[in-house]
Amino acid sequence: MSIIHYPTLHETSGLPSLAFTSSPRTRESWYEIDLGAIRHNYRQLRAHLPDTVKIFACLKRNGYGCGAGPVAHALAAEGADGFAVASLPDAIAIRETGVDHPILLYPGPLPASAQAVESLELTVTVSSLDELEHWRAALSTTRIFVKVDLGFFRAGATPQEIGRILSAAYAYNDVELQGLYAHLSELPTSSSSAAEEQFARMQRVLAQAESAGTRPPLVMMSSTEGVLRYPLMDLDAVDPGALFIGLPETDHPARPIALRPALKAISTPLVAVKRIDASLGPIPDIPAFRPGMTIGILGMGWGDGLPRKVSSQAAGLVRGQRARLLPPAHLEHLRIDLTDVPDARFGDQVLLLGQQGNEIITLEEVAAQWSTDVVGLYAQLRDHIPRVYS
Known part of the structure; x- marks a missing residue:
């Protein structure tokens, strides 16, 4: 494992820093991220x-x-053509590693962020003529991707409106129209036939743009599920995300890609260990508490992304053995039953995910304990917890 440090933009360009770096030396809990798996997943897709x-x-x-x-640094080294994010802090984090590839901002940042957008050489998303005018008023050169809504009912211009936006963008000398993109609907009513209907709408949009001479140089509409299920939708570019961390997001891929999970371990220390005795008073009427047990206190709690409700199946690995996690969870601490791990000591590392000796706790197991799915587990990882990269 290694801690990777990159010079920050505020160190090299005077741009204010929106983030800080940390390491297991400053906080004893961490996530282990397998950059080798991320590179592997990229190569599988490519x-x-x-x-x-x-x-x-x-x-x-x-x-x-x-x-x-x-x-982003790892993927740029593998040959990625560009990146897409929904927040300025993520764009800043990418630039801080020295990556100078194109970065598309999904809907989120507003023209009030124009100075940072220009400093970082970012491309903004436009979904209406009104948005285009607001960005033009804020930027000296407005680099844009136009987004079309094909039936997701989220951001993006309707197919009926898209032609007017493309024509307006091409009419301005201060607008650089780099591309057009869409995302397939993820609404519960979506089906394979709905995906085909959305693709047909995109084809009509492109045919009209070709006829008007306003087709952008780059068109994309395939995120992870799309790129795995619908090869005909590749178009000029694809913008998957979950795929790189090892999630196919479909049970019916047309492309047989073998993915590896990026999240390898969640580790936290024992910050206290003690045997319960009669001097503490009555045993709490809480499941799994009993006289004479040995409990440990972990240095993570629900403020660190763990669920507030502790599953009866939840466990940690201590010295290669499974030990039950005990309710309730607290803001920064959680109890663990160490009665059957008599060698456990203050400072020992406990894995809430990963492998220790012959025991393993899988992503799927943790996701079930956290009442979510695997992509939801990734989304609950907290930014203040350090990452170590292997």
């Missing part, structure tokens, strides 16, 4: 795409909790 199709890696939510900067 091998299944035509050479002409570009890859814009979607690293929203701090690279799905894995650290947008280090993940």
Whole structure:
């Protein structure tokens, strides 16, 4: 494992820093992220795409909790063409690693952030003529991707409006129209036939743009599920995200890609160990508490992303043995039953995810304990917990 440090933008360019770096030396809990797995997943995708199709890696939510900067640095080294994020801190984190690839901002940042957008050479998303005018008023050169809504009912212009936006963008000398993109609907009513209907809408949008001479140079609409299920939707570029951390997001891939999980371990120390005796008074009427047991206190709690309700199946690995986690969880601490691990000591590391000796706690197991799915588990990783990279 290693701690990766990059010079920050405020150290090199005078831009205010919006983040800080940390390490297990300053806090004894950490997430272990396998950059080798992320590189492997990228290579798997690249091998299944035509050479002409570009890859814009979607690293929203701090690279799905894995650290947008280090993940982007690894993917840039593998050959990624660009990146897409939904927040300025994620874009800053990528630039801080020295990555100078194109970065597309999904809807989120507003024209009030124009100074940072220009300093970082970012491309903004435009979904209406009104948005275009607001960004033009704030930026000296407005680099844009236009977004079209094909039936997701989220950000993006309707297919009926898209032609007017493209024409307006091409009419301005201070606007650089770099591309057009869409995202397939993830609404519960979506189906494979709905995806085909959305693709047909995109084809009509592109045919009209071709006829009007306003087709942008880059068009993309495939995130993780799309790029794995619908090869015909590759177009000029794809922008998957979950794929790079090891999640296919579909049970029916047309492309047989073998993915590896990026999140390898969640580790926290024993900050206290003691045997319960009669001097503490009555045993609490809480499941699994009993006289004479040995309990440990972990240095993580629900303020660190752990669930407030502790599952009866929740466990940690201590000295290669499973030990039950005990309710209730607290803001920064959690109890663990060490009665059957008599060698456990203050300072021992406890894995809440990962492998210790012959025992393993899987991502799927932890996600079930946290009442979510695996992508939801990644989303609950907290930015104040240090990451170590292997």
